[in-house]
Amino acid sequence: xxxxxxxxxxxxxxxxxxxxxxxxxxxxxxxxxxxxxxxxxxxxxxxxxxxxxxxxxxxxxxxxxxxxxxxxxxxxxxxxxxxxxxxxxxxxxxxxxxxxxxxxxxxxxxxxxx
Amino acid sequence: xxxxxxxxxxxxxxxxxxxxxxxxxxxxxxxxxxxxxxxxxxxxxxxxxxxxxxxxxxxxxxxxxxxxxxxxxxxxxxxxxxxxxxxxxxxxxxxxxxxxxxxxxxxxxxxx
Numbered sequence: 001x002x003x004x005x006x007x008x009x010x011x012x013x014x015x016x017x018x019x020x021x022x023x024x025x026x027x028x029x030x031x032x033x034x035x036x037x038x039x040x041x042x043x044x045x046x047x048x049x050x051x052x053x054x055x056x057x058x059x060x061x062x063x064x065x066x067x068x069x070x071x072x073x074x075x076x077x078x079x080x081x082x083x084x085x086x087x088x089x090x091x092x093x094x095x096x097x098x099x100x101x102x103x104x105x106x107x108x109x110x111x112x113x114x
Numbered sequence: 115x116x117x118x119x120x121x122x123x124x125x126x127x128x129x130x131x132x133x134x135x136x137x138x139x140x141x142x143x144x145x146x147x148x149x150x151x152x153x154x155x156x157x158x159x160x161x162x163x164x165x166x167x168x169x170x171x172x173x174x175x176x177x178x179x180x181x182x183x184x185x186x187x188x189x190x191x192x193x194x195x196x197x198x199x200x201x202x203x204x205x206x207x208x209x210x211x212x213x214x215x216x217x218x219x220x221x222x223x224x225x226x
Binding site for chain 2: 006
């Protein structure tokens with residue numbers, strides 16, 4: 001068990017829908033991350049939260065909106081998505097140390113945008 | 115900027131063969147290095163890591179040695195099994211940084 005859970009595991013949505021992805025970590029970590037994994041492309045870091053504050057946003061379109069209400073939960077709110085946003089969205093968490101910091105991943109949400 | 119380059123896949127081997135997946139990196143300072151594995155339909159799992167030069171990470175029969183002189187962190191296993199079939203990612207984390215930089219991944223298939 002990884003200690004990081006994600007729901008739903010699969011999501012199909014139309015371009016006009018609004019949906020949210022949820023991530024929860026049970027490891028007592030202080031940092032959480034959203035990654036996008038598309039076919040034949042390296043993993044792309046989308047957002048980083050440390051102690052519930054966003055510390056990095058890698059030029060992600062505004063149709064993706066993250067929320068971190070506490071150190072255990074992370075959401076990714078989706079609206080007006082495009083078919084090219086179809087991908088596996090991975091959540092991760094880590095201690096948030098300044099030194100070597102190992103990230104632990106959830107199983108991902110497979111998103112299909114029609 | 116920091117980057118990681120892995121050997122291109124896919125890699126197909128027979129059971130009990132010797133495995134090497136090459137990984138080289140570019141980074142300032144002294145990064146930490148990681149190998150993650152992704153089994154079909156799952157997220158990434160940490161396989162092993164090394165945090166300083168000459169460290170050797172090992173787990174489940176896999177090994178990788180942090181070589182600063184060649185900026186490499188090659189993954190090896192002496193005898194692979196069908197259950198090792200997965201995608202393997204090399205990654206680095208620079209000092210003081212909270213993000214991982216990943217290679218493009220190498221798909222490994224082991225045939226019985």
